Amino acid sequence: xxxxxxxxxxxxxxxxxxxxxxxxxxxxxxxxxxxxxxxxxxxxxxxxxxxxxxxxxxxxxxxxxxxxxxxxxxxxxxxxxxxxxxxxxxxxxxxxxxxxxxxxxxxxxxxxxxxxxxxxxxxxxxxxxxxxxxxxxxxxxxxxxxxxxxxxxxxxxxxxxxxxxxxxxxxxxxxxxxxxxxxxxxxxxxxxxxxxxxxxxxxxxxxxxxxxxxxxxxxxxxxxxxxxxxxxxxxxxxxxxxxxxxxxxxxxxxxxxxxxxxxxxxxxxxxxxxxxxxxxxxxxxxxxxxxxxxxxxxxxxxxxxxxxx
Numbered sequence: 001x002x003x004x005x006x007x008x009x010x011x012x013x014x015x016x017x018x019x020x021x022x023x024x025x026x027x028x029x030x031x032x033x034x035x036x037x038x039x040x041x042x043x044x045x046x047x048x049x050x051x052x053x054x055x056x057x058x059x060x061x062x063x064x065x066x067x068x069x070x071x072x073x074x075x076x077x078x079x080x081x082x083x084x085x086x087x088x089x090x091x092x093x094x095x096x097x098x099x100x101x102x103x104x105x106x107x108x109x110x111x112x113x114x115x116x117x118x119x120x121x122x123x124x125x126x127x128x129x130x131x132x133x134x135x136x137x138x139x140x141x142x143x144x145x146x147x148x149x150x151x152x153x154x155x156x157x158x159x160x161x162x163x164x165x166x167x168x169x170x171x172x173x174x175x176x177x178x179x180x181x182x183x184x185x186x187x188x189x190x191x192x193x194x195x196x197x198x199x200x201x202x203x204x205x206x207x208x209x210x211x212x213x214x215x216x217x218x219x220x221x222x223x224x225x226x227x228x229x230x231x232x233x234x235x236x237x238x239x240x241x242x243x244x245x246x247x248x249x250x251x252x253x254x255x256x257x258x259x260x261x262x263x264x265x266x267x268x269x270x271x272x273x274x275x276x277x278x279x280x281x282x283x284x285x286x287x288x289x290x291x292x293x294x295x296x297x298x299x300x301x302x303x304x305x306x307x308x309x
Contacts, residue, residue, distance in 0.1 A: 004304070005030035007050075007084060014057040016066045016113070026051040028083070035247065036083055036103045038073070040132030050083055050104060051075060064116050070109035073131065076102045077109075077121045077143050078157060080178055080192050080217065089219045089229035090263040091275040091304045096213045096233055099242045100194045102128040105141065119145040128163050128172070137161065137168040151182040163198070170200030190217040201241050209239035227265040234258035249287055257283040276303045 006029045014022040026049070028036065033048035041049060053072025060066055078101040081088045107125035114120070123141040126133035139161020146154045160173040174196030181189045197210040213235035220228045235242075236256050243249045243257070259281045266274040281288065281298045288298035 003030045005032040014055050016057055017063040018059055020057045022055040024051050024053055038104050039130040039134065064113055066113045068111040073104055073106045074109055076105055077123060077141060078102060078176055080190050086306045086308055089217055090231050090261050091277040091302060094215050094231055094233040095235045095257065095259060096192060096194055096215050098247060099235060100196065100211065100213050104129060106131045117147045127161060134165040135162055135168050153180040164200060172198040186221040188219040198241060202239060209241040211237045211242050225267050229263040229265060231261045252285055255283060255285055271309060272305065272307045274305050
């Protein structure tokens with residue numbers, strides 16, 4: 001049994017149609033906090049301040065044309081899945097969320113809404129999951145969002161920055177593509193692709209480490225009380241830099257791994273969601289099982305419950 005999270009959020013929203021200020025803060029307590037914690041800020045082994053920022057909204061022409069300045073600690077703008085797991089279609093998160101993305105950004109964010117079909121985000125931050133910067137260089141993330149129709153949303157993201165301690169020269173850089181497609185009123189398809197590279201992590205100083213991953217989600221509304229969420233993901237950590245000795249994986253020079261997950265979201269009780277789930281993980285290495293009998297696959301069955309208040 002796991003007490004994954006108690007999340008407490010406080011928001012003063014802004015009126016996008018006028019010059020307005022607001023703020024957002026969120027506390028997370030539970031076993032999930034040990035994973036999402038940023039370097040330099042911890043509320044103990046099972047506590048985290050996942051968000052704490054102020055907002056200034058500047059209208060540029062109507063409620064769907066504005067610029068927002070955000071200063072503080074914010075959720076990342078990467079990926080389909082988020083820290084607040086009740087917003088995710090599956091009970092647990094996929095491998096791209098855990099190993100290929102950052103969780104939070106501390107710094108300055110500027111969000112642009114150019115109209116109902118185009119938006120953009122810019123982040124100038126201390127680095128990946130750091131509140132107190134581990135070097136003297138800032139990192140940058142940018143995202144362009146396109147909504148050509150009510151049924152299609154496309155996000156294109158890029159990032160670059162020095163993420164290694166006490167090193168301003170070796171850069172991490174990459175891109176992400178994310179598409180959401182609604183098929184009718186009951187089916188949503190999502191596809192996400194990530195690619196990244198980093199300098200200075202391999203014995204050959206002229207070679208860069210690299211990785212990539214892809215994920216697909218299918219979310220089907222079966223009835224007002226039941227949703228079925230299917231997810232498949234695959235990650236190729238070509239040089240082992242994203243997974244070697246990280247979050248349960250043993251040290252390795254390279255690793256290819258992924259998972260397939262099916263989650264039934266049951267909305268029978270008001271404000272509560274019950275989520276039985278089946279997942280199978282696979283790896284190119286014997287990463288699972290007992291120490292004396294390691295295996296390359298691992299099936300698991302779980303059930304979770306969430307209450308939003």
